Amino acid sequence: xxxxxxxxVYRTEIEEEERLEDFEAFFRRTFPPIARSLGLMVxxxxxxxxxxxxAFSRAFARWDRYESHDHARNSVLRIxxxxxxxxxxxxxxxxxxxMEATADVSASGVDVVERLAVLEALRELSTRQRTxxxxxxxxxxxxxxxxxxxxxxxxTVRTHIARGREKLRTLLEENEGEP
Amino acid sequence: xxxxxxxxxxxxxxxxxxxSIDSEHELNRLLQAARPRAGRWAxxxxxxxxxxxxxxxxxxxxxxxxxxxxxxxxxxASITGKPGATTSESTEPRVLGSDVLVFTSARGILVLYRxxxxxxxxxxxxxxxxxxxxxxxxxxTVGLSEGSGxxxxxxxxxxxxxxxxxxxxxxxxxxxSPNDKQIAFMDGKNLQVFDLGSRSxxxxxxxxxxxxxxxxxxxxxxxxxxxxRDCDAGRRSGIYxxxxxxxxxxxxxxxxxxxxxxxxxxxxxxxxxxGLSWSPDGASIAFEMADGSVWLVGAxxxxxxxxxxxxxxxxxxGLDPSGKTTLGEGSIDWSPSxxxxxxxxxxxxxxxxxxxxxxxxxxxxxGLDPSAISWTGP
Numbered sequence: 299x300x301x302x303x304x305x306x307v308y309r310t311e312i313e314e315e316e317r318l319e320d321f322e323a324f325f326r327r328t329f330p331p332i333a334r335s336l337g338l339m340v341x342x343x344x345x346x347x348x349x350x351x352x353a354f355s356r357a358f359a360r361w362d363r364y365e366s367h368d369h370a371r372n373s374v375l376r377i378x379x380x381x382x383x384x385x386x387x388x389x390x391x392x393x394x395x396x397m398e399a400t401a402d403v404s405a406s407g408v409d410v411v412e413r414l415a416v417l418e419a420l421r422e423l424s425t426r427q428r429t430x431x432x433x434x435x436x437x438x439x440x441x442x443x444x445x446x447x448x449x450x451x452x453x454t455v456r457t458h459i460a461r462g463r464e465k466l467r468t469l470l471e472e473n474e475g476e477p
Numbered sequence: 478x479x480x481x482x483x484x485x486x487x488x489x490x491x492x493x494x495x496x497s498i499d500s501e502h503e504l505n506r507l508l509q510a511a512r513p514r515a516g517r518w519a520x521x522x523x524x525x526x527x528x529x530x531x532x533x534x535x536x537x538x539x540x541x542x543x544x545x546x547x548x549x550x551x552x553x554a555s556i557t558g559k560p561g562a563t564t565s566e567s568t569e570p571r572v573l574g575s576d577v578l579v580f581t582s583a584r585g586i587l588v589l590y591r592x593x594x595x596x597x598x599x600x601x602x603x604x605x606x607x608x609x610x611x612x613x614x615x616x617x618t619v620g621l622s623e624g625s626g627x628x629x630x631x632x633x634x635x636x637x638x639x640x641x642x643x644x645x646x647x648x649x650x651x652x653x654s655p656n657d658k659q660i661a662f663m664d665g666k667n668l669q670v671f672d673l674g675s676r677s678x679x680x681x682x683x684x685x686x687x688x689x690x691x692x693x694x695x696x697x698x699x700x701x702x703x704x705x706r707d708c709d710a711g712r713r714s715g716i717y718x719x720x721x722x723x724x725x726x727x728x729x730x731x732x733x734x735x736x737x738x739x740x741x742x743x744x745x746x747x748x749x750x751x752g753l754s755w756s757p758d759g760a761s762i763a764f765e766m767a768d769g770s771v772w773l774v775g776a777x778x779x780x781x782x783x784x785x786x787x788x789x790x791x792x793x794x795g796l797d798p799s800g801k802t803t804l805g806e807g808s809i810d811w812s813p814s815x816x817x818x819x820x821x822x823x824x825x826x827x828x829x830x831x832x833x834x835x836x837x838x839x840x841x842x843x844g845l846d847p848s849a850i851s852w853t854g855p
Contacts (some may be wrong), residue, residue, distance in 0.1 A: 424687030449768075460647065
Protein backbone atom coordinates (compact mmCIF):
# COMPACT_ATOMS: atom_id res chain seq x y z
CA UNK A 299 0.00 0.00 0.00
CA UNK A 300 2.84 2.36 0.93
CA UNK A 301 4.66 1.64 -2.35
CA UNK A 302 1.51 2.29 -4.35
CA UNK A 303 1.00 5.58 -2.54
CA UNK A 304 4.62 6.56 -3.20
CA UNK A 305 4.23 5.86 -6.93
CA UNK A 306 1.06 7.88 -6.99
CA VAL A 307 2.71 10.84 -5.22
CA TYR A 308 5.71 10.57 -7.55
CA ARG A 309 3.43 10.65 -10.59
CA THR A 310 1.61 13.61 -9.13
CA GLU A 311 4.91 15.44 -8.72
CA ILE A 312 5.88 14.74 -12.34
CA GLU A 313 2.51 15.93 -13.55
CA GLU A 314 2.85 19.04 -11.43
CA GLU A 315 6.28 19.74 -12.92
CA GLU A 316 4.96 19.35 -16.48
CA ARG A 317 1.98 21.47 -15.64
CA LEU A 318 4.22 24.20 -14.30
CA GLU A 319 6.52 24.14 -17.33
CA ASP A 320 3.55 24.37 -19.66
CA PHE A 321 2.12 27.31 -17.73
CA GLU A 322 5.49 29.09 -17.63
CA ALA A 323 5.89 28.79 -21.41
CA PHE A 324 2.37 30.15 -21.86
CA PHE A 325 3.00 32.98 -19.42
CA ARG A 326 6.28 34.13 -21.00
CA ARG A 327 4.70 34.23 -24.44
CA THR A 328 1.36 35.84 -23.64
CA PHE A 329 1.76 37.93 -20.50
CA PRO A 330 3.35 41.04 -22.10
CA PRO A 331 0.81 41.50 -24.93
CA ILE A 332 -2.14 40.75 -22.65
CA ALA A 333 -0.89 43.08 -19.91
CA ARG A 334 -0.34 45.81 -22.50
CA SER A 335 -3.77 45.33 -24.06
CA LEU A 336 -5.41 45.46 -20.62
CA GLY A 337 -3.29 48.55 -19.93
CA LEU A 338 -4.72 50.15 -23.06
CA MET A 339 -8.24 49.24 -21.94
CA VAL A 340 -7.85 50.81 -18.50
CA UNK A 341 -5.38 53.20 -20.01
CA UNK A 342 -2.65 52.67 -17.47
CA UNK A 343 0.41 50.40 -17.65
CA UNK A 344 0.55 49.49 -13.95
CA UNK A 345 -3.17 48.75 -13.79
CA UNK A 346 -2.81 46.60 -16.89
CA UNK A 347 -0.04 44.57 -15.27
CA UNK A 348 -2.03 44.11 -12.06
CA UNK A 349 -5.14 43.04 -13.97
CA UNK A 350 -3.07 40.60 -16.00
CA UNK A 351 -1.46 39.24 -12.80
CA UNK A 352 -4.88 38.57 -11.31
CA ALA A 353 -6.21 37.03 -14.54
CA PHE A 354 -3.16 34.77 -14.98
CA SER A 355 -3.33 33.73 -11.30
CA ARG A 356 -6.91 32.59 -11.73
CA ALA A 357 -5.97 30.82 -14.95
CA PHE A 358 -3.10 29.07 -13.16
CA ALA A 359 -5.49 27.76 -10.52
CA ARG A 360 -7.59 26.08 -13.22
CA TRP A 361 -4.78 25.25 -15.62
CA ASP A 362 -5.76 21.59 -15.98
CA ARG A 363 -9.12 22.53 -17.41
CA TYR A 364 -7.75 24.28 -20.49
CA GLU A 365 -7.69 22.32 -23.71
CA SER A 366 -5.07 24.50 -25.40
CA HIS A 367 -3.04 27.67 -24.99
CA ASP A 368 -5.55 29.49 -27.18
CA HIS A 369 -8.31 28.37 -24.85
CA ALA A 370 -6.29 29.60 -21.87
CA ARG A 371 -5.49 32.91 -23.56
CA ASN A 372 -9.17 33.58 -24.29
CA SER A 373 -10.03 32.72 -20.71
CA VAL A 374 -7.32 35.05 -19.35
CA LEU A 375 -8.57 37.83 -21.60
CA ARG A 376 -12.16 37.27 -20.52
CA ILE A 377 -11.20 37.39 -16.86
CA UNK A 378 -9.01 40.46 -17.40
CA UNK A 379 -11.67 42.33 -19.38
CA UNK A 380 -14.31 41.55 -16.76
CA UNK A 381 -12.00 42.67 -13.96
CA UNK A 382 -11.27 45.89 -15.80
CA UNK A 383 -14.93 46.54 -16.40
CA UNK A 384 -16.29 45.66 -13.00
CA UNK A 385 -13.84 47.67 -10.93
CA UNK A 386 -15.57 50.97 -10.45
CA UNK A 387 -12.70 52.38 -8.42
CA UNK A 388 -10.41 51.78 -11.32
CA UNK A 389 -12.76 53.70 -13.54
CA UNK A 390 -12.84 56.56 -11.06
CA UNK A 391 -9.05 56.68 -10.98
CA UNK A 392 -9.01 56.67 -14.77
CA UNK A 393 -11.13 59.77 -14.88
CA UNK A 394 -8.78 61.73 -12.62
CA UNK A 395 -5.43 60.49 -13.74
CA UNK A 396 -3.08 62.80 -15.59
CA MET A 397 -1.88 61.30 -18.86
CA GLU A 398 1.78 61.92 -18.16
CA ALA A 399 1.68 59.56 -15.21
CA THR A 400 0.40 56.70 -17.28
CA ALA A 401 2.24 56.86 -20.53
CA ASP A 402 5.77 56.05 -19.45
CA VAL A 403 6.90 58.99 -21.51
CA SER A 404 10.41 59.22 -20.22
CA ALA A 405 11.38 55.88 -21.70
CA SER A 406 11.64 56.94 -25.29
CA GLY A 407 12.69 59.70 -27.55
CA VAL A 408 9.93 59.12 -30.11
CA ASP A 409 6.92 61.23 -30.78
CA VAL A 410 5.52 61.33 -27.28
CA VAL A 411 2.80 63.77 -28.24
CA GLU A 412 1.41 61.36 -30.81
CA ARG A 413 1.40 58.45 -28.35
CA LEU A 414 -0.36 60.53 -25.75
CA ALA A 415 -2.90 61.58 -28.36
CA VAL A 416 -3.74 57.93 -29.08
CA LEU A 417 -4.17 57.15 -25.39
CA GLU A 418 -6.19 60.30 -24.87
CA ALA A 419 -8.43 59.40 -27.79
CA LEU A 420 -8.89 55.85 -26.48
CA ARG A 421 -10.18 57.34 -23.27
CA GLU A 422 -13.03 58.96 -25.18
CA LEU A 423 -14.41 55.63 -26.40
CA SER A 424 -17.01 53.67 -24.48
CA THR A 425 -15.65 50.72 -22.50
CA ARG A 426 -17.05 48.21 -24.97
CA GLN A 427 -15.74 50.11 -27.98
CA ARG A 428 -12.28 50.45 -26.42
CA THR A 429 -12.19 46.76 -25.53
CA UNK A 430 -13.21 45.69 -29.04
CA UNK A 431 -10.78 48.07 -30.75
CA UNK A 432 -7.85 47.00 -28.57
CA UNK A 433 -8.57 43.29 -29.06
CA UNK A 434 -8.98 43.76 -32.82
CA UNK A 435 -6.31 46.31 -33.61
CA UNK A 436 -3.70 45.68 -30.93
CA UNK A 437 -3.98 41.92 -30.45
CA UNK A 438 -5.14 41.35 -34.04
CA UNK A 439 -8.13 39.19 -33.11
CA UNK A 440 -11.09 38.42 -35.39
CA UNK A 441 -14.57 39.57 -34.43
CA UNK A 442 -15.70 35.96 -33.89
CA UNK A 443 -12.90 35.42 -31.38
CA UNK A 444 -13.72 38.68 -29.62
CA UNK A 445 -17.38 37.70 -29.53
CA UNK A 446 -16.46 34.46 -27.76
CA UNK A 447 -14.37 36.32 -25.20
CA UNK A 448 -16.91 39.06 -24.50
CA UNK A 449 -19.86 36.70 -24.94
CA UNK A 450 -21.69 39.10 -27.17
CA UNK A 451 -22.84 38.66 -30.77
CA UNK A 452 -20.18 39.02 -33.46
CA UNK A 453 -22.33 41.61 -35.21
CA THR A 454 -22.29 43.74 -32.09
CA VAL A 455 -18.51 43.38 -31.93
CA ARG A 456 -18.19 44.54 -35.53
CA THR A 457 -20.42 47.51 -34.79
CA HIS A 458 -18.34 48.48 -31.75
CA ILE A 459 -15.11 48.17 -33.74
CA ALA A 460 -16.44 50.26 -36.61
CA ARG A 461 -17.81 52.96 -34.34
CA GLY A 462 -14.68 52.96 -32.17
CA ARG A 463 -12.37 53.28 -35.16
CA GLU A 464 -14.45 56.05 -36.64
CA LYS A 465 -14.42 57.96 -33.36
CA LEU A 466 -10.66 57.49 -32.94
CA ARG A 467 -10.04 58.70 -36.48
CA THR A 468 -12.13 61.82 -35.91
CA LEU A 469 -10.46 62.57 -32.56
CA LEU A 470 -6.96 62.09 -33.94
CA GLU A 471 -7.71 64.27 -36.96
CA GLU A 472 -9.04 66.98 -34.66
CA ASN A 473 -5.90 66.65 -32.59
CA GLU A 474 -3.70 67.06 -35.67
CA GLY A 475 -5.57 70.22 -36.59
CA GLU A 476 -4.89 71.87 -33.24
CA PRO A 477 -1.89 74.24 -33.05
CA UNK B 478 -15.08 45.83 -40.54
CA UNK B 479 -12.74 43.08 -39.45
CA UNK B 480 -10.22 44.05 -42.11
CA UNK B 481 -7.01 45.26 -40.58
CA UNK B 482 -6.63 48.93 -39.92
CA UNK B 483 -2.85 49.34 -40.26
CA UNK B 484 -2.62 52.99 -39.21
CA UNK B 485 -4.44 52.42 -35.94
CA UNK B 486 -2.62 49.12 -35.41
CA UNK B 487 0.70 50.92 -35.75
CA UNK B 488 -0.33 53.71 -33.40
CA UNK B 489 -1.55 51.32 -30.71
CA UNK B 490 1.63 49.27 -30.91
CA UNK B 491 3.71 52.41 -30.83
CA UNK B 492 1.87 53.55 -27.71
CA UNK B 493 1.83 50.29 -25.77
CA UNK B 494 4.85 48.26 -26.89
CA UNK B 495 7.18 50.75 -25.26
CA UNK B 496 5.67 49.99 -21.88
CA SER B 497 8.40 47.91 -20.27
CA ILE B 498 7.18 44.63 -18.78
CA ASP B 499 9.52 42.20 -17.04
CA SER B 500 7.93 38.81 -17.71
CA GLU B 501 10.32 36.86 -15.47
CA HIS B 502 9.69 39.18 -12.56
CA GLU B 503 5.93 38.94 -13.06
CA LEU B 504 6.10 35.15 -13.38
CA ASN B 505 8.05 34.84 -10.13
CA ARG B 506 5.58 37.14 -8.43
CA LEU B 507 2.67 34.99 -9.56
CA LEU B 508 4.32 31.69 -8.60
CA GLN B 509 5.30 32.97 -5.17
CA ALA B 510 1.73 34.00 -4.50
CA ALA B 511 0.48 30.63 -5.75
CA ARG B 512 3.12 28.53 -3.96
CA PRO B 513 1.00 27.45 -0.97
CA ARG B 514 -1.60 26.06 -3.35
CA ALA B 515 1.04 24.48 -5.59
CA GLY B 516 2.68 22.97 -2.51
CA ARG B 517 -0.51 21.26 -1.48
CA TRP B 518 -0.72 19.80 -4.96
CA ALA B 519 2.85 18.55 -4.92
CA UNK B 520 2.61 17.01 -1.46
CA UNK B 521 -0.55 15.28 -2.49
CA UNK B 522 -2.12 15.95 0.90
CA UNK B 523 -5.62 15.33 -0.34
CA UNK B 524 -5.49 15.23 -4.11
CA UNK B 525 -3.60 11.94 -3.96
CA UNK B 526 -6.22 10.37 -1.75
CA UNK B 527 -8.78 9.10 -4.24
CA UNK B 528 -11.16 7.75 -1.62
CA UNK B 529 -11.38 11.11 0.10
CA UNK B 530 -11.82 12.87 -3.22
CA UNK B 531 -14.59 10.48 -4.20
CA UNK B 532 -16.34 11.02 -0.88
CA UNK B 533 -16.22 14.80 -1.27
CA UNK B 534 -17.38 14.60 -4.91
CA UNK B 535 -20.25 12.26 -4.02
CA UNK B 536 -21.39 14.47 -1.14
CA UNK B 537 -21.26 17.56 -3.33
CA UNK B 538 -23.14 15.85 -6.15
CA UNK B 539 -25.91 14.68 -3.84
CA UNK B 540 -26.19 18.15 -2.33
CA UNK B 541 -26.33 19.88 -5.70
CA UNK B 542 -28.83 17.34 -7.03
CA UNK B 543 -31.09 17.81 -4.02
CA UNK B 544 -31.04 21.59 -4.34
CA UNK B 545 -31.61 21.41 -8.12
CA UNK B 546 -34.59 19.07 -7.73
CA UNK B 547 -36.09 21.25 -5.00
CA UNK B 548 -35.65 24.47 -6.97
CA UNK B 549 -36.89 22.85 -10.15
CA UNK B 550 -40.04 21.57 -8.48
CA UNK B 551 -40.86 24.94 -6.98
CA UNK B 552 -39.83 27.00 -9.93
CA UNK B 553 -41.20 25.31 -12.99
CA ALA B 554 -44.54 24.53 -11.49
CA SER B 555 -45.63 28.03 -12.43
CA ILE B 556 -44.83 27.54 -16.10
CA THR B 557 -45.82 24.03 -16.83
CA GLY B 558 -48.47 23.35 -14.28
CA LYS B 559 -46.65 20.11 -13.68
CA PRO B 560 -44.71 20.27 -10.44
CA GLY B 561 -41.38 18.62 -10.79
CA ALA B 562 -41.40 18.58 -14.56
CA THR B 563 -37.91 18.58 -16.02
CA THR B 564 -36.49 19.24 -19.42
CA SER B 565 -36.16 16.18 -21.58
CA GLU B 566 -33.38 16.71 -24.10
CA SER B 567 -33.09 14.42 -27.08
CA THR B 568 -29.88 14.29 -29.08
CA GLU B 569 -31.62 12.49 -31.91
CA PRO B 570 -32.50 15.03 -34.63
CA ARG B 571 -36.13 15.12 -35.69
CA VAL B 572 -37.85 16.41 -38.79
CA LEU B 573 -39.34 19.88 -38.51
CA GLY B 574 -42.95 19.25 -37.56
CA SER B 575 -44.58 22.53 -38.42
CA ASP B 576 -44.32 25.75 -40.36
CA VAL B 577 -41.22 27.12 -42.11
CA LEU B 578 -37.88 27.79 -40.46
CA VAL B 579 -35.36 30.25 -41.92
CA PHE B 580 -31.84 30.50 -40.54
CA THR B 581 -28.43 31.92 -41.36
CA SER B 582 -25.25 29.92 -41.57
CA ALA B 583 -21.87 30.08 -43.26
CA ARG B 584 -23.66 28.77 -46.37
CA GLY B 585 -25.96 31.79 -46.46
CA ILE B 586 -29.61 32.18 -45.52
CA LEU B 587 -31.36 28.83 -45.67
CA VAL B 588 -35.01 27.80 -45.52
CA LEU B 589 -36.33 24.52 -44.15
CA TYR B 590 -39.93 23.53 -44.85
CA ARG B 591 -42.10 21.33 -42.66
CA UNK B 592 -41.34 17.69 -43.24
CA UNK B 593 -38.13 18.43 -45.14
CA UNK B 594 -34.61 17.58 -44.02
CA UNK B 595 -32.78 19.48 -46.75
CA UNK B 596 -32.62 23.26 -46.41
CA UNK B 597 -32.78 25.42 -49.55
CA UNK B 598 -30.66 28.50 -49.98
CA UNK B 599 -32.42 31.87 -50.22
CA UNK B 600 -29.34 34.12 -50.27
CA UNK B 601 -25.65 33.25 -50.47
CA UNK B 602 -24.49 35.74 -47.85
CA UNK B 603 -25.10 35.62 -44.09
CA UNK B 604 -26.82 38.31 -42.08
CA UNK B 605 -26.90 39.99 -38.69
CA UNK B 606 -30.35 38.90 -37.65
CA UNK B 607 -33.19 37.86 -39.96
CA UNK B 608 -36.97 38.01 -39.91
CA UNK B 609 -39.57 36.41 -42.14
CA UNK B 610 -43.05 37.83 -42.67
CA UNK B 611 -46.11 35.63 -42.78
CA UNK B 612 -46.17 36.29 -46.53
CA UNK B 613 -42.71 34.73 -46.79
CA UNK B 614 -40.60 37.84 -47.27
CA UNK B 615 -37.17 37.53 -45.66
CA UNK B 616 -35.67 40.72 -44.19
CA UNK B 617 -31.91 40.48 -43.72
CA THR B 618 -28.78 42.63 -43.46
CA VAL B 619 -26.45 43.36 -46.34
CA GLY B 620 -23.20 45.30 -46.58
CA LEU B 621 -22.64 45.67 -42.86
CA SER B 622 -19.08 46.89 -42.88
CA GLU B 623 -17.30 49.97 -41.62
CA GLY B 624 -20.41 51.04 -39.77
CA SER B 625 -22.94 50.94 -42.61
CA GLY B 626 -25.52 48.33 -43.51
CA UNK B 627 -28.94 47.97 -45.11
CA UNK B 628 -32.00 45.84 -44.61
CA UNK B 629 -32.72 43.93 -47.80
CA UNK B 630 -35.80 41.89 -48.75
CA UNK B 631 -36.00 38.53 -50.54
CA UNK B 632 -38.79 36.10 -51.15
CA UNK B 633 -38.38 32.55 -49.90
CA UNK B 634 -37.78 31.34 -53.46
CA UNK B 635 -34.74 33.62 -53.66
CA UNK B 636 -36.29 36.29 -55.92
CA UNK B 637 -35.81 39.94 -54.91
CA UNK B 638 -38.45 41.58 -52.73
CA UNK B 639 -40.89 44.13 -54.09
CA UNK B 640 -39.54 47.05 -52.07
CA UNK B 641 -36.41 48.28 -50.31
CA UNK B 642 -35.94 49.63 -46.81
CA UNK B 643 -34.59 53.15 -46.48
CA UNK B 644 -31.09 52.84 -44.96
CA UNK B 645 -30.24 54.75 -41.79
CA UNK B 646 -26.85 53.60 -40.46
CA UNK B 647 -25.37 50.23 -39.52
CA UNK B 648 -28.78 48.64 -40.03
CA UNK B 649 -29.23 45.12 -38.63
CA UNK B 650 -31.57 42.88 -36.57
CA UNK B 651 -34.74 43.36 -38.69
CA UNK B 652 -38.08 42.31 -37.18
CA UNK B 653 -41.38 42.23 -39.07
CA SER B 654 -44.42 43.57 -37.25
CA PRO B 655 -47.24 41.05 -36.67
CA ASN B 656 -49.38 42.63 -39.44
CA ASP B 657 -46.46 42.60 -41.92
CA LYS B 658 -46.78 46.37 -42.46
CA GLN B 659 -43.69 47.55 -40.59
CA ILE B 660 -40.11 46.43 -40.00
CA ALA B 661 -38.23 47.37 -36.84
CA PHE B 662 -34.44 47.32 -36.95
CA MET B 663 -31.38 48.60 -35.14
CA ASP B 664 -29.39 51.32 -36.92
CA GLY B 665 -26.18 50.56 -35.03
CA LYS B 666 -27.39 52.36 -31.90
CA ASN B 667 -31.13 53.11 -31.81
CA LEU B 668 -34.21 51.25 -32.96
CA GLN B 669 -35.98 52.46 -36.10
CA VAL B 670 -39.26 51.40 -37.68
CA PHE B 671 -39.78 51.33 -41.45
CA ASP B 672 -43.38 51.70 -42.57
CA LEU B 673 -44.21 49.94 -45.83
CA GLY B 674 -47.26 52.16 -46.47
CA SER B 675 -45.49 55.50 -46.30
CA ARG B 676 -42.03 54.11 -47.22
CA SER B 677 -40.60 56.19 -44.35
CA UNK B 678 -38.43 55.48 -41.33
CA UNK B 679 -38.95 56.82 -37.82
CA UNK B 680 -36.81 56.44 -34.73
CA UNK B 681 -38.43 54.65 -31.80
CA UNK B 682 -35.70 54.58 -29.14
CA UNK B 683 -32.84 56.86 -28.16
CA UNK B 684 -30.12 54.83 -26.52
CA UNK B 685 -28.28 56.97 -23.97
CA UNK B 686 -24.49 57.39 -23.85
CA UNK B 687 -22.58 54.24 -24.71
CA UNK B 688 -25.76 52.12 -24.91
CA UNK B 689 -27.01 50.33 -28.00
CA UNK B 690 -30.52 48.93 -28.47
CA UNK B 691 -30.67 45.56 -30.21
CA UNK B 692 -32.78 42.46 -30.91
CA UNK B 693 -36.16 44.18 -31.49
CA UNK B 694 -39.20 41.90 -31.09
CA UNK B 695 -42.82 42.95 -31.55
CA UNK B 696 -45.62 42.25 -29.10
CA UNK B 697 -48.34 40.12 -30.77
CA UNK B 698 -50.78 43.06 -30.86
CA UNK B 699 -48.14 45.27 -32.50
CA UNK B 700 -48.37 48.01 -29.87
CA UNK B 701 -44.95 47.46 -28.24
CA UNK B 702 -41.42 46.52 -29.17
CA UNK B 703 -39.21 44.58 -26.79
CA UNK B 704 -35.42 44.94 -27.08
CA UNK B 705 -32.15 44.52 -25.22
CA ARG B 706 -30.28 47.67 -24.21
CA ASP B 707 -26.55 47.00 -23.93
CA CYS B 708 -24.78 49.71 -21.92
CA ASP B 709 -21.30 48.18 -21.77
CA ALA B 710 -22.84 45.60 -19.43
CA GLY B 711 -23.58 48.45 -17.01
CA ARG B 712 -26.58 48.90 -14.77
CA ARG B 713 -28.71 50.51 -17.44
CA SER B 714 -28.46 47.34 -19.50
CA GLY B 715 -31.46 45.08 -19.60
CA ILE B 716 -34.54 44.00 -21.50
CA TYR B 717 -36.94 46.87 -22.17
CA UNK B 718 -40.25 47.36 -23.90
CA UNK B 719 -41.42 50.57 -25.55
CA UNK B 720 -44.67 51.65 -27.17
CA UNK B 721 -44.24 51.55 -30.93
CA UNK B 722 -45.07 55.24 -31.20
CA UNK B 723 -41.95 55.91 -29.12
CA UNK B 724 -44.01 56.56 -25.97
CA UNK B 725 -43.58 54.85 -22.63
CA UNK B 726 -40.36 52.96 -21.99
CA UNK B 727 -40.44 50.19 -19.39
CA UNK B 728 -37.65 47.99 -18.14
CA UNK B 729 -38.61 44.35 -18.02
CA UNK B 730 -35.36 42.85 -16.79
CA UNK B 731 -32.76 44.75 -14.77
CA UNK B 732 -29.00 44.35 -14.82
CA UNK B 733 -26.67 44.46 -11.87
CA UNK B 734 -23.46 46.46 -11.71
CA UNK B 735 -21.39 43.50 -12.86
CA UNK B 736 -23.55 43.03 -15.93
CA UNK B 737 -25.45 40.01 -14.63
CA UNK B 738 -29.24 39.94 -14.47
CA UNK B 739 -31.35 39.33 -11.41
CA UNK B 740 -33.11 36.05 -11.36
CA UNK B 741 -34.72 33.89 -8.76
CA UNK B 742 -32.96 33.75 -5.39
CA UNK B 743 -29.50 32.34 -5.44
CA UNK B 744 -29.12 32.66 -9.17
CA UNK B 745 -28.00 35.36 -11.54
CA UNK B 746 -27.69 35.25 -15.29
CA UNK B 747 -24.30 36.26 -16.58
CA UNK B 748 -23.53 37.69 -19.96
CA UNK B 749 -25.71 39.14 -22.63
CA UNK B 750 -28.69 37.74 -24.51
CA UNK B 751 -28.11 36.59 -28.05
CA GLY B 752 -31.73 37.02 -29.09
CA LEU B 753 -35.24 37.91 -27.91
CA SER B 754 -38.69 36.75 -29.02
CA TRP B 755 -42.06 37.86 -27.70
CA SER B 756 -44.42 34.92 -27.21
CA PRO B 757 -47.52 34.83 -29.45
CA ASP B 758 -49.79 34.86 -26.36
CA GLY B 759 -48.11 38.09 -25.22
CA ALA B 760 -47.37 36.73 -21.76
CA SER B 761 -43.60 36.69 -21.89
CA ILE B 762 -40.44 37.42 -23.82
CA ALA B 763 -38.12 34.49 -24.41
CA PHE B 764 -34.40 35.14 -24.57
CA GLU B 765 -31.30 33.05 -24.98
CA MET B 766 -27.93 33.63 -23.31
CA ALA B 767 -24.54 32.87 -24.83
CA ASP B 768 -24.22 29.80 -22.59
CA GLY B 769 -27.22 28.24 -24.35
CA SER B 770 -29.70 28.72 -21.50
CA VAL B 771 -33.20 29.89 -22.45
CA TRP B 772 -35.34 32.11 -20.22
CA LEU B 773 -38.79 33.62 -20.11
CA VAL B 774 -39.47 37.02 -18.62
CA GLY B 775 -42.82 38.73 -18.34
CA ALA B 776 -45.19 40.64 -16.13
CA UNK B 777 -47.75 37.84 -16.06
CA UNK B 778 -45.13 35.39 -14.88
CA UNK B 779 -44.51 37.68 -11.91
CA UNK B 780 -47.81 36.65 -10.35
CA UNK B 781 -46.51 33.14 -10.20
CA UNK B 782 -43.20 34.17 -8.69
CA UNK B 783 -44.65 35.58 -5.50
CA UNK B 784 -43.67 38.96 -4.14
CA UNK B 785 -39.92 38.69 -4.29
CA UNK B 786 -39.61 42.03 -5.99
CA UNK B 787 -38.05 40.39 -9.00
CA UNK B 788 -39.32 40.34 -12.54
CA UNK B 789 -41.27 37.25 -13.52
CA UNK B 790 -38.27 35.36 -14.72
CA UNK B 791 -38.02 31.65 -15.34
CA UNK B 792 -35.42 29.40 -16.82
CA UNK B 793 -36.91 27.22 -19.52
CA UNK B 794 -33.79 25.37 -20.66
CA GLY B 795 -30.54 24.96 -18.74
CA LEU B 796 -27.17 25.83 -20.13
CA ASP B 797 -25.75 23.78 -22.97
CA PRO B 798 -23.97 20.77 -21.44
CA SER B 799 -21.64 20.63 -24.43
CA GLY B 800 -20.19 23.95 -23.22
CA LYS B 801 -20.23 25.37 -26.73
CA THR B 802 -20.81 29.08 -26.72
CA THR B 803 -23.83 30.27 -28.65
CA LEU B 804 -22.82 33.08 -30.96
CA GLY B 805 -26.28 33.97 -32.12
CA GLU B 806 -27.52 37.27 -33.45
CA GLY B 807 -31.25 36.84 -33.12
CA SER B 808 -30.92 33.29 -31.96
CA ILE B 809 -34.45 32.52 -30.75
CA ASP B 810 -37.96 32.64 -32.20
CA TRP B 811 -41.41 31.36 -31.32
CA SER B 812 -43.32 29.40 -33.92
CA PRO B 813 -46.32 31.30 -35.33
CA SER B 814 -48.68 28.98 -33.46
CA UNK B 815 -46.92 29.65 -30.17
CA UNK B 816 -46.60 25.93 -29.59
CA UNK B 817 -42.84 25.67 -30.08
CA UNK B 818 -39.78 27.75 -29.44
CA UNK B 819 -36.74 27.44 -31.71
CA UNK B 820 -33.30 28.43 -30.51
CA UNK B 821 -29.65 27.81 -31.32
CA UNK B 822 -27.65 25.39 -29.26
CA UNK B 823 -24.33 23.71 -29.94
CA UNK B 824 -24.24 24.46 -33.69
CA UNK B 825 -27.83 23.37 -34.47
CA UNK B 826 -31.37 24.68 -34.29
CA UNK B 827 -33.27 23.15 -31.37
CA UNK B 828 -37.01 23.18 -30.81
CA UNK B 829 -38.74 22.95 -27.44
CA UNK B 830 -42.41 22.56 -26.66
CA UNK B 831 -42.72 24.50 -23.39
CA UNK B 832 -45.84 22.54 -22.40
CA UNK B 833 -44.01 19.24 -22.10
CA UNK B 834 -40.46 20.67 -21.98
CA UNK B 835 -39.11 18.26 -24.57
CA UNK B 836 -36.40 19.62 -26.80
CA UNK B 837 -34.66 18.16 -29.81
CA UNK B 838 -32.32 19.25 -32.63
CA UNK B 839 -33.97 19.86 -35.98
CA UNK B 840 -32.87 17.57 -38.78
CA UNK B 841 -31.32 19.56 -41.62
CA UNK B 842 -29.75 22.15 -39.31
CA UNK B 843 -27.31 19.96 -37.38
CA GLY B 844 -23.72 21.11 -37.66
CA LEU B 845 -24.58 24.07 -39.90
CA ASP B 846 -23.71 26.44 -37.05
CA PRO B 847 -26.66 28.82 -37.48
CA SER B 848 -26.47 32.29 -35.95
CA ALA B 849 -29.97 33.71 -36.49
CA ILE B 850 -33.37 32.11 -36.94
CA SER B 851 -36.88 33.15 -37.83
CA TRP B 852 -40.00 31.10 -38.05
CA THR B 853 -42.98 31.70 -40.30
CA GLY B 854 -46.14 29.92 -41.27
CA PRO B 855 -49.78 30.36 -42.08
